[in-house]
Amino acid sequence: MKQKKENTWVSWNENLKYNYDKLYKIKSEEELREVIATNDKIRFFGSKQSSSDIAAGTDSLIDMTGYNKIVSYDDDEKTITVQSGLILGELLEAIEAVGWCIPCLPDINTITIGGALATGTHGTSGKLLCEYMTECTLVLADGSIKKITDKDELMDAVRVSLGMLGVMSTITFKCETEYTLHVKERPESDSEWLPKIKERLKTHDFLRILWLPHTDKGYVITGDKIDPNKEVIENMGPSYLKHRRTASKILYKYTHVFPWITAIANKLLYRGFFNSKKEHKGSLYQATVTKSRGSTLELAEWTIALDKFPQVFEELKTEINKWSNKSFIHIPMDVRFVQKDNSWLSYAYQQDTVTMGCVSRNAATADTYEAFKSVEKVFLKHGGRPHWGKRFEAKDAQLSKIYPKWEAFKELRRELDPTNKFLNPYLAKLVNEKSKMNARKVIA
Known part of the structure; x- marks a missing residue:
């Protein structure tokens, strides 16, 4: 696990830039748990290709791209379990190699699995990518692990969460026969x-x-x-x-x-x-x-x-x-x-x-x-x-009118992250949460 100081995080398109103190490049779930538990504020990122300001803005950051292994296959159930930092293209190539597919694919394959799920990535003529997730492990703000399956009511809240409920660790996808x-x-x-x-x-x-x-x-x-x-x-x-x-x-x-x-x-x-x-x-x-x-x-x-x-x-x-x-x-x-x-x-x-x-x-x-x-x-x-x-540009007032479960999600977020560990300035405004932030945005 490597750590750097006094550096600048830059998004893929160079529109977003933030100074930070600590950058963690994690390789295992144990490292992920430790980093989350020992930092007061932290965000995490993959390929940095989001246009929204969700990935940085805290003094401590986690680079998820090294947490990128395929964990297991289940031939009988046609499921695959992967670590959340895996690039989507690598997942798709892996399941295609065994004759499987996920029936709805986004327009781009260079994003991480965790980022794709957190932001509701989708394709066309099917469901969101996250709807094919049958199980996941979530690292909570205190560093503990919560396992969630598609039988749990919590799964409907976790599928799309912008990384505000916790950090996705491992994910299991249900696949279909390739066509x-x-x-x-x-x-x-x-x-x-x-x-x-x-x-x-x-x-x-x-x-x-x-x-x-x-x-x-x-x-x-x-x-x-x-x-x-x-x-x-x-x-x-x-x-x-x-x-x-x-x-x-x-x-x-x-x-x-x-x-x-x-x-x-x-x-x-x-x-x-x-x-x-x-x-x-x-x-x-x-x-x-x-x-x-x-x-x-x-x-x-x-x-x-x-x-x-x-x-x-x-x-x-x-x-x-x-x-x-x-x-x-x-x-x-x-x-x-x-x-x-x-x-x-x-x-x-x-x-x-x-x-x-x-x-x-x-x-x-x-x-x-x-x-x-x-x-x-x-x-x-x-x-x-x-x-x-x-x-x-829409924020809490508009979002509460167009998402019927918006207030329920905010309540759950406060329950799982009572100290607002996973909020950066952008997300704090999004959910109308007043929280002390130390974001040092770089002004071009």
Whole structure:
């Protein structure tokens, strides 16, 4: 266990910087327990890829990335138990190697398991990743271990907790037999894809829509389970499609100075990179997951009940198409679908949900990106819920109105962490908890 002093913690996109005194790189559960028990304030981090300010801001920090072993497999139950610092991509490769899958995968595989669970990471056309967790061990504020199974009422509170109840140590996931998807991708006008959402959710095993603001177009991706031996004539589109990120970086370079350039850039990107049809097959992991981020960016994401989405979409579209404001949004806006669950802080708590992402490809200037404010305003108006690992301004007063179990969660948090050990300044404001903080944020 190594410890460093007088250093600076920096997030992946370099938007968040904090000075700290002690950094612990743990390798075992015993080390994790000891570090937590002997520090008054502490936070923990993995790949630092969250856009929200949840990972640092305390004098003591734990680097979880060395706590990354696969603990065991249960062939009869199709379960795998891992340490929480394991990178998601390594988990997915491990279960795929034995012919298994987790039916709902996020868009990125470079985050840690613990971070993915704490922030409610999800994919599309299934449940949140945390819903496939059947058991976990949680290190509490006093350093003790609490084992929780999916038979315990507490599990619904623990599945998504932003690391405010304790630190995830080991996690067991329930897997399914691996399957093959036949994936088709094509552009459609907004008037075509929007009315077909419910129908497509019933008829396809996988549905994702990349909406292209200022173009009146969406890029629809559907997937259907097929026999893995079935032949599919693959069409991956023109070879230049692989350069979309580079083209985006160039076209959006000065949009923070001249926001209206975004509308022109979006039209060019649509014609160049979203105007062709594609077709291929592969496992869920192979066929649908973006393996990493190509460059730093800033993200916001909001969710809304499936039945409300058409109305919210039209209102948002009208708002951002007004040239009187500066809400020109970089493409694409990722539209995905999450099935209802009972996890207290899940975006899909007791409702089938549509999620809509908003991206700024200029991470350094994201604080002046007006689109984040416009999207939040529209979604909050209709009871939308923010993604915990991404950007949003809502705090306790708004969150208590949109999460039915918000007050119950806060009460449980105080019970499990009476000294607010796991709160940093950002989280303290989020739950309206007055707590002495010594965060030393680095001002650029």
